[in-house]
Structure formats: structure tokens, C-alpha cells
Amino acid sequence: MKHADALFRWKDPYDLPGTNALFAAAMAENAAFQRRSCRDYDHICAIAGLERGAKLGPGDLHRLPPIPTLYFKRHTLRSMPENRLLIRAASSGTGGVKSRVGFDAGSLRRGLDMSLTMARRHGLLSVKPCHYFILGYQPRRENDTAFSKTGFGFTFFAPALSRTYALVWQNGGYQLDLKAMEKRLIRAAKGTVPIRTIGFPSYTYLLLRGMEERGIHLRMPAGSLITMGGGWKQFEGQKVEKSELYRLARSVLGIGEAQCVEFFGAVEHPILYTTCPRHHFHIPVYSRVLIRDPDTLEPVPEGTPGLVDLLTPMTASMPLLSVMTDDLGVLHPAGTCGCGIEGPWLEILGRVGVRDIVTCAAGAAEYLKGVAP
Amino acid sequence: MILFQGQLYEDRELPRLRGELEARCLETIASRTIAPEQVISACGVLAERVRRGDYDQVLRPFLADFHISPGQFEAALRLLEPGSLRRKLALELGPGPEDTPLPCPGRAPIQRRRFPLGVLLHIAAGNVDGLPAYSVVEGLLAGNINILKLPSMDRGASLLLLRELAAIEPALKDFVYVFDVPSSDLASLTEFARIAGGVVVWGGDEAVRAARTLAGPDTRVIPWGHKLSFAYVSGEASDGDLAALAKHICETRQLLCSSCQGIFLDTEDMGAVEAFGERFFQILQAENARHAPADMGLRAKASLQLWTEALEAVETGRRVLRGGGAGVTIAPDSRLELSALAGNCWVKPLPRRRIVHVLSPEKGRLQTAGLLCPPEERPALSALLARAGVVRVTWAGDMSRTLPGEAHDGLYPLQLYSRIVEFG
Numbered sequence: 082m083k084h085a086d087a088l089f090r091w092k093d094p095y096d097l098p099g100t101n102a103l104f105a106a107a108m109a110e111n112a113a114f115q116r117r118s119c120r121d122y123d124h125i126c127a128i129a130g131l132e133r134g135a136k137l138g139p140g141d142l143h144r145l146p147p148i149p150t151l152y153f154k155r156h157t158l159r160s161m162p163e164n165r166l167l168i169r170a171a172s173s174g175t176g177g178v179k180s181r182v183g184f185d186a187g188s189l190r191r192g193l194d195m196s197l198t199m200a201r202r203h204g205l206l207s208v209k210p211c212h213y214f215i216l217g218y219q220p221r222r223e224n225d226t227a228f229s230k231t232g233f234g235f236t237f238f239a240p241a242l243s244r245t246y247a248l249v250w251q252n253g254g255y256q257l258d259l260k261a262m263e264k265r266l267i268r269a270a271k272g273t274v275p276i277r278t279i280g281f282p283s284y285t286y287l288l289l290r291g292m293e294e295r296g297i298h299l300r301m302p303a304g305s306l307i308t309m310g311g312g313w314k315q316f317e318g319q320k321v322e323k324s325e326l327y328r329l330a331r332s333v334l335g336i337g338e339a340q341c342v343e344f345f346g347a348v349e350h351p352i353l354y355t356t357c358p359r360h361h362f363h364i365p366v367y368s369r370v371l372i373r374d375p376d377t378l379e380p381v382p383e384g385t386p387g388l389v390d391l392l393t394p395m396t397a398s399m400p401l402l403s404v405m406t407d408d409l410g411v412l413h414p415a416g417t418c419g420c421g422i423e424g425p426w427l428e429i430l431g432r433v434g435v436r437d438i439v440t441c442a443a444g445a446a447e448y449l450k451g452v453a454p
Numbered sequence: 455m456i457l458f459q460g461q462l463y464e465d466r467e468l469p470r471l472r473g474e475l476e477a478r479c480l481e482t483i484a485s486r487t488i489a490p491e492q493v494i495s496a497c498g499v500l501a502e503r504v505r506r507g508d509y510d511q512v513l514r515p516f517l518a519d520f521h522i523s524p525g526q527f528e529a530a531l532r533l534l535e536p537g538s539l540r541r542k543l544a545l546e547l548g549p550g551p552e553d554t555p556l557p558c559p560g561r562a563p564i565q566r567r568r569f570p571l572g573v574l575l576h577i578a579a580g581n582v583d584g585l586p587a588y589s590v591v592e593g594l595l596a597g598n599i600n601i602l603k604l605p606s607m608d609r610g611a612s613l614l615l616l617r618e619l620a621a622i623e624p625a626l627k628d629f630v631y632v633f634d635v636p637s638s639d640l641a642s643l644t645e646f647a648r649i650a651g652g653v654v655v656w657g658g659d660e661a662v663r664a665a666r667t668l669a670g671p672d673t674r675v676i677p678w679g680h681k682l683s684f685a686y687v688s689g690e691a692s693d694g695d696l697a698a699l700a701k702h703i704c705e706t707r708q709l710l711c712s713s714c715q716g717i718f719l720d721t722e723d724m725g726a727v728e729a730f731g732e733r734f735f736q737i738l739q740a741e742n743a744r745h746a747p748a749d750m751g752l753r754a755k756a757s758l759q760l761w762t763e764a765l766e767a768v769e770t771g772r773r774v775l776r777g778g779g780a781g782v783t784i785a786p787d788s789r790l791e792l793s794a795l796a797g798n799c800w801v802k803p804l805p806r807r808r809i810v811h812v813l814s815p816e817k818g819r820l821q822t823a824g825l826l827c828p829p830e831e832r833p834a835l836s837a838l839l840a841r842a843g844v845v846r847v848t849w850a851g852d853m854s855r856t857l858p859g860e861a862h863d864g865l866y867p868l869q870l871y872s873r874i875v876e877f878g
């Protein structure tokens with residue numbers, strides 16, 4: 082995977098024009114490997130009408146079959162023997178079904194190169210120790226959701242003096258303990274060591290709103306950050322605007338909007354998207370994003386909403402080349418953000434599907450007994 | 455907002471009003487009753503005003519949110535008209551038990567009269583079958599005091615209609631309470647259920663299970679759960695009948711309990727299933743082009759599901775035909791399943807000798823079967839489908855018809871909302 086290695090070591094993580102040819106070469110290289118090593122993937126390519134040895138230039142990437150995350154939830158695809166997978170992760174399991182992915186040493190090294198470049202670019206790397214507040218699960222051997230892994234992993238971007246978890250393992254189950262977190266935040270505000278929160282936006286919001294209702298207004302030490310990942314989907318129905326969260330961060334913790342950073346990624350597409358100062362997810366060199374028509378699945382022009390298809394040559398152990406998420410989104414054209422990063426940016430509009438409760442037929446199906454045909 | 459004895463209150467008044475609720479209900483039961491005619495004439499006035507467009511400002515966004523078409527709404531409105539309500543009352547509750555006294559040796563015959571359950575708690579869902587205000591009207595017809603918990607997406611339509619109803623007939627004020635509490639407010643819901651003699655719950659298994667937990671063991675739980683419907687085709691179906699079925703699929707977007715999810719064919723020959731699937735796909739595609747596209751999220755979900763199925767075809771033996779947003783999945787199994795919705799159905803073999811074996815295990819989920827078959831076979835096939843658990847057999851194009859006087863999922867709601875008292 083020499084092209085992929087070169088891509089993931091690229092100095093400027095937002096140099097899309099400079100990497101277009103390299104990106105396509107890395108995709109072609111990876112696709113050829115996947116077709117040789119994973120029979121199911123070869124079959125999927127055949128269904129999509131992609132002949133073996135087809136030329137894949139920068140303009141042909143849409144021809145690689147986009148595999149829905151639903152497919153990964155039902156099938157485990159492997160291009161390497163299990164014993165070469167150093168890390169296994171599972172998605173957080175929307176609807177109770179999880180995708181199980183595994184990464185080999187080469188893929189992980191590319192991931193690490195990417196994480197360091199991105200963290201450096203977004204000012205997340207620091208030698209100054211800090212207190213971490215993780216609004217997620219305390220890691221346990223049995224918990225393999227990607228969040229508990231990345232949540233823990235993030236705490237190495239700056240040395241950790243302490244780690245406080247919101248979901249604590251107690252009496253055989255996870256308990257949400259925001260009270261303890263609040264107490265330690267109050268204590269941290271009196272010190273000089275910066276803090277970093279990491280977690281789902283919804284939990285971050287709950288924590289901050291609760292503190293504001295109790296009239297708590299703190300000023301965290303300089304260099305403190307609020308970082309969020311895992312999407313806004315838990316917010317659906319609550320109609321909370323991001324601006325409200327930024328207001329709370331300033332009011333409750335004294336942390337400014339520019340110090341609120343959001344991440345986006347998926348186990349099936351382990352690319353680290355980080356928001357710019359204007360809170361937009363620009364596409365880094367490690368991936369390309371196609372938006373596809375909701376009926377035909379054909380690519381649509383920039384600015385048109387549709388299904389989000391994420392492409393990357395990062396992973397060798399599995400065919401994660403082109404992954405179609407359950408999200409609807411828009412790719413905004415280059416030059417429309419104004420933050421200084423020139424490239425296009427992705428806006429997630431929400432999940433596919435019917436809004437809750439409008440369909441009774443769908444509800445009935447969830448409980449069908451699954452009779453033998 | 456809260457509707458409490460005809461008055462609107464802010465949600466922050468909830469603790470106070472909740473505290474007063476039981477005393478108010480008991481006082482009403484002790485001192486007043488309502489006659490069905492009072493309810494019926496008030497509904498008549500209300501239906502007239504709705505039709506005139508008086509409430510369009512609130513109702514139109516509500517209908518859009520719940521994907522309720524003008525035709526469906528018109529049908530729902532007809533249910534509120536006096537003629538419809540009188541017919542419903544006569545069908546479901548008449549002849550009254552007072553007409554059939556029970557002989558008692560050595561004494562005067564025992565007299566019987568129908569009484570309301572007392573207080574009904576309605577936990578409403580947002581779909582058209584469960585139009586929350588209509589659920590309350592049914593409770594009122596049986597003479598009950600009604601506490602309505604609104605569905606989370608109801609932005610005021612039910613509240614408006616019920617407030618108007620109480621304004622038209624002030625006697626109803628003491629019989630209608632509406633609370634906009636979330637399902638997570640267990641304290642309020644438990645209190646409402648404690649006061650109630652019956653809990654009417656609309657929604658999926660989770661909602662029904664939650665209602666059973668809320669209600670004490672001595673409280674009647676009346677679940678209107680989620681259902682699935684399908685079409686059954688035996689013999690040659692005409693293009694006209696299949697076009698009507700396709701129209702029904704596109705109109706309802708397959709979102710209703712009565713919407714056709716797929717078509718079972720009375721055959722074991724997969725060749726016949728394939729041929730039928732291809733033929734119906736052409737008809738469905740043409741029909742779908744005549745309808746406004748479904749919600750983008752719904753279409754995208756269907757596309758994802760069907761693309762996944764296409765990738766899995768080698769294991770499942772399924773074939774997915776897709777085009778113009780419509781789709782037909784030809785499948786070799788006979789499992790009843792939800793379709794991908796939004797104009798995408800399945801076609802499967804189900805020979806008649808296996809109807810009961812395949813469908814009976816799902817009897818609690820079955821609702822409508824749209825039947826297309828030669829006229830001479832209709833009685834036998836209808837009876838077979840009914841024995842398997844289906845509660846409504848219709849022409850394939852009529853699967854989602856709403857007619858005044860129809861039973862609901864095989865039952866008469868007004869009977870469930872009342873009780874018989876014997877005197878003697």
C-alpha cells in the first residue's frame with residue numbers, strides 16, 4: 082500500500098488538489114488488493130459492473146461500489162486472517178446491530194499518521210498535561226464500541242493528569258454520573274491545569290444545561306477545550322441548536338466558541354474529520370466524499386443533498402474503500418467556508434428513514450417472529 | 455399546552471393541575487353524565503368548521519408532518535359526522551342491554567344498563583389511524599371522562615380540535631383533559647393511569663408494554679398496536695386491479711397499518727412469481743411517476759435497504775427491480791415482512807394450502823388482506839385468510855379505505871370502553 086502510505090503522510094491535511102492523483106492511485110491499489118483477497122468484495126464489484134483491472138482515475142472513483150453500513154452490520158468482510166488484526170471495534174449499534182471491523186498494523190499506522198497530522202493542524206496536540214472529562218463509557222475489556230476506544234485514545238493528544246468518566250461501571254451496568262463530573266469541574270476551575278471534555282454532544286449539552294440551571298458559572302484555565310464526537314443524532318426531537326451549546330460552554334465553563342471542536346467519523350470509515358473555526362467538516366486528503374441521489378444512488382453535483390458516501394484507501398484488512406452511511410448530507414463547494422481552509426466541506430443533514438412514530442406498519446415489523454419460509 | 459376543563463394552561467401549571475385532576479374527575483362522575491347525542495351534535499358542528507377551513511392554519515402543518523393525504527383526511531373527517539357517529543353507536547353498542555333483561559326465578563327480571571368505564575387515559579400515537587382527537591371522541595361516545603396524552607409530534611392540532619369541541623358543547627368540558635407530557639414523565643403518566651379505569655394505548659409493542667407497566671393490575675389496558683397488511687393474488691389479475699393496488703401503495707407510501715407491504719401469489723412456481731414481479735414492477739413504476747416523491751429520508755432509506763439486498767442476492771436468492779424511486783423485490787421465501795416502504799413492495803409465493811401455517815404465527819400483527827382472485831374462489835379464500843388471523847379482507851385497491859362503522863382491528867372500541875351493570 083505504498084500510495085496509501087504516502088497519502089497518509091502528506092504534510093498539509095487539506096491539500097486536496099495536490100493529492101487527487103495520489104488518492105486515486107491509492108484507491109486503485111487498495112481495490113486491486115481487496116478484490117484479490119476478499120471474495121465477497123470481488124463479487125460486490127461484479128454486481129456493480131466494475132470489471133477486474135478497470136482503470137480507476139480521479140474521475141472514476143464513483144464506480145467503486147458504495148457498501149451500505151447496513152451490509153457491514155450483517156456481514157463481516159475480511160481481507161486478512163483474523164490473527165493479523167491488532168484492533169477490533171464495533172459501531173455503537175444503532176438499532177442493536179453492530180458492524181464489527183478489524184484493523185491490521187499497516188492500517189493503524191496510517192490512522193496514527195493521520196491523527197497526529199490532524200491534531201497538530203487543529204491545535205489539539207499539547208505537551209501541557211490536562212484533566213480529561215470523558216462524556217462516554219469508562220473502558221472495560223468487554224466494551225468494544227468504537228467510542229470507548231477513541232474516547233480513551235484521545236486522552237493521549239495531551240498528557241492526562243486525570244480521567245473522569247460520565248458513564249461509570251457500577252453494579253454490573255453503566256450508570257450516568259454527571260454529579261461527580263460537575264464536582265470535579267468545579268474543583269478544576271480553581272486550578273491552573275487546563276481541562277478537555279470529550280464526548281457525545283448530547284451528553285455535553287445535558288451536563289452544561291444542568292450546571293447552568295443550578296446557577297454554576299465557572300472559568301476554566303486557559304488552553305481548555307470542549308471536544309465532541311459521535312454525532313448530533315441523539316438531539317433529534319430536542320431541536321437543540323449548536324449555537325445553544327456554544328453559548329452554554331461560554332456561560333458555564335468560560336470556554337469560547339473557537340475552543341469547541343467537533344469530530345466526525347464512523348467505525349466503517351475511520352477518518353478523523355475535525356471542525357474548522359466555523360464548525361464545518363472540511364474533507365481531508367485521506368478521504369473523498371460523494372453525495373448520491375436518494376433514488377438512483379448516482380453521484381449528484383456539489384450543493385445537492387443526498388446520501389453520504391465516504392471513500393478512503395486507509396484500510397487494508399477490510400474493503401472499506403467506499404462506505405455509504407445512513408446519513409443524508411450536502412457537500413458544499415470549495416471556497417464557501419471562509420475559515421482559511423479552501424476545500425469543500427460536508428454538512429450532515431440527518432439520518433435516513435421515517436421520523437419516529439409516523440409509521441405503524443414499521444413498528445409491527447420489528448416484532449415479527451421470523452417464521453421459516 | 456394543557457387543556458383542563460375547557461381552559462388552556464401553560465405546561466408549567468402541570469404539577470398543580472395534575473394534583474387537582476382526580477378530585478375533578480370524581481366530582482364529575484358523582485354529579486354529571488353526558489349523552490351520546492351531545493357528543494354527536496358537537497362533532498357535527500366541528501366537522502363542518504374544519505371542512506370550511508376555519509382551522510387550516512394549525513391543521514395543514516399537522517397533516518404534512520404525519521404524511522396524511524387530503525383523501526385520508528377527508529375520510530377521517532367523515533368519521534366525525536353525525537350520521538357516521540350514530541351508525542357507529544348503533545353498530546357497536548346497540549341493541550342496548552336494557553332490551554334484554556335477564557329472567558330471575560322468583561323475582562322481577564334483572565335489568566341491565568351500559569355504563570362508561572369512568573375515566574379513560576388515551577396514550578396517543580401520531581399516525582392517521584390514531585388521530586388522537588378521534589380516540590377521545592370514541593371515549594366520549596361511551597360516556598367517559600378522557601385524559602389524552604399527546605404524541606410528541608402533535609403540534610397543537612388535537613388540542614385545538616378538542617378545545618373547540620368543548621366550546622361548542624360546554625357540557626363536554628368536564629370530560630376532556632389534554633396533557634402535552636413526554637413519555638419520559640413517568641410521574642404524570644402513572645398518576646393519570648391510577649385515576650383511569652382504562653388505558654387506551656396507540657403504538658408499537660414498546661408503547662403497549664409501557665402502558666401495561668403504568669396501569670395497575672386492576673386497570674383495563676386496551677392496546678391498538680401496530681399491524682401489517684398485504685395483498686393476496688390467486689389466478690390471473692387484471693391490469694386494472696393491479697394498477698389500483700399500485701395506486702394504493704403509492705398513495706399511502708406504505709406507512710399505514712393497512713398499507714400493502716407486499717404481494718403473496720397463490721403458487722409454488724418461482725417462474726410465475728418472477729413473471730408477476732416483473733409485470734407488477736412496470737405497473738408500479740408507471741403509477742409512482744404520477745405521485746409526488748415521498749420524503750427524501752424515506753426514499754434514501756429504501757434505496758439503501760434495496761441496494762443492500764441486491765448485494766446479498768447471492769445468499770438470499772432475491773432479485774431487486776428498481777427504477778424511478780419504485781421497486782419490487784422478488785423473493786423465494788414466504789415470510790411476512792415490512793417492505794422498504796415509499797413505493798417498494800415484495801412479491802413472494804404462498805400457495806393457499808400454506809396460508810394458515812405461514813400467517814397464523816403472526817396473527818397479532820395481521821390487519822388487511824387485499825384479495826384478488828376469481829369471483830367463485832373469493833368466499834373460500836376470504837375465509838381462509840380470516841382463519842389465519844386477518845381482520846379485514848378488501849379489494850386490493852381498497853386496502854386503506856376508512857368507512858364509518860368499520861370495526862377497529864377486529865374489535866368494537868365502544869364496547870371496550872364501557873361495562874354492563876345489572877340491577878335487580
